[in-house]
Amino acid sequence: MKAVLLGASKGMGRALARRLAARGDRLFLLEHVVEDLEHSARDLEIRGAAAPVKTAYCDLLRPDSFAAALDQAQRELGGFDAVVVTAGLYATQDELENDLSLTARLLTADFTNTVLFCEEARRRLLASGRGTLCVFSSVAGERGRKPVVLYGAAKAGLSRYLEALDHKFRSRGLTTICVKPGFVQTGMTAGLKPPPFAGTPDDVAARVLKALDRGWPEVYVPSTWRWVMCVIRALPRFVMRRIGF
Numbered sequence: 001m002k003a004v005l006l007g008a009s010k011g012m013g014r015a016l017a018r019r020l021a022a023r024g025d026r027l028f029l030l031e032h033v034v035e036d037l038e039h040s041a042r043d044l045e046i047r048g049a050a051a052p053v054k055t056a057y058c059d060l061l062r063p064d065s066f067a068a069a070l071d072q073a074q075r076e077l078g079g080f081d082a083v084v085v086t087a088g089l090y091a092t093q094d095e096l097e098n099d100l101s102l103t104a105r106l107l108t109a110d111f112t113n114t115v116l117f118c119e120e121a122r123r124r125l126l127a128s129g130r131g132t133l134c135v136f137s138s139v140a141g142e143r144g145r146k147p148v149v150l151y152g153a154a155k156a157g158l159s160r161y162l163e164a165l166d167h168k169f170r171s172r173g174l175t176t177i178c179v180k181p182g183f184v185q186t187g188m189t190a191g192l193k194p195p196p197f198a199g200t201p202d203d204v205a206a207r208v209l210k211a212l213d214r215g216w217p218e219v220y221v222p223s224t225w226r227w228v229m230c231v232i233r234a235l236p237r238f239v240m241r242r243i244g245f
Helices: 011-022 034-046 063-077 093-097 100-127 146-172 201-214 224-234 237-242
Strands: 002-006 026-031 054-057 082-085 131-136 174-181 218-221
Touching (some): 011 026, 011 034, 011 201, 100 174, 131 201, 146 174
């Protein structure tokens, strides 16, 4: 596989990139912190990725960086088979309610600009005849919930966009995969109390790798979250108003 990864320097993205590297895939990294890019590229080469692992600057808050970064990836790889997006912003509901500028950045990065990046990737993948677009959303977008009003709204929009892409373009060769992590123990969730079924980045990476190879349109990770969210979606509204989940 020749894969372009946006956000592979930390957490779940790094774990997935390392699994791709271990089987010798060709990788191209996109990130907005140049130092992280170079460190991650060398790490993946050591772990087995086809060398050299090239990189380009790309910032979810700078949509003017998207096209140039993907064009560079196409040149360096001679085309690509997959684009994986794990980058995004996270903040607690309390933080977002008390900082409108943070709210604006999160909503822009996690919905509007992620969609704009995906549109750039989609056009290139379709032009090549086939490919996979794999994007990390969240179970936070499955139902309106008190602890994730704003973050959940962004992820709800992203999940619906990815679902519609799959409906429209799979027959033309574009496989769209929406990854819906639940609570995963990463730097992003440090300090938050984990539930009993919290996952790790490597758990997520193993399941997403299967999805990439098999073309699953939707992946809950850890898989327990599929059944948790089935229950949550079935709860009547008056119950959702009373509980804190």
